[in-house]
Amino acid sequence: MISRLDKFLGGLSRAYLLASQLFLGGLVFLVGVQVILRYATGKSIMGVEEWTGLMFTWLVFLMAAVLHRRKRHITITVLSDMFSVKGRTLADILIGFATIVFCIAV
Secondary structure (H helix, E strand, O other): OHHHHHHHHHHHHHHHHHHHHHHHHHHHHHHHHHHHHHHHHOOOOOOHHHHHHHHHHHHHHHHHHHHHHOOOOOOOOOOHHHOOHHHHHHHHHHHHHHHHHHHHHO
16 A cells, blocks of 8 residues: 555656656746847737746745655754654654645645
């Protein structure tokens, strides 16, 4: 059961990574076009700033989930250091469950 869940979360993490890479590529493209148009014509495309803001927000959310899965996120361990080994294990399970719920909600 756990191996299936781990495999599913691994696939979800890869999908999130791909989506975040696409968002980053889109951000670079849109901002580049925006800069060139403003420099060349003095005008910009309507709505590009809103799209880039939304894309950046989703990029942050998706990469937060990916980095949590790979255990490469920034953590503050002040509370978990107070627990015993069993307490830390329980906290890791609860955090993992909350991450799954968050990923599904996003």
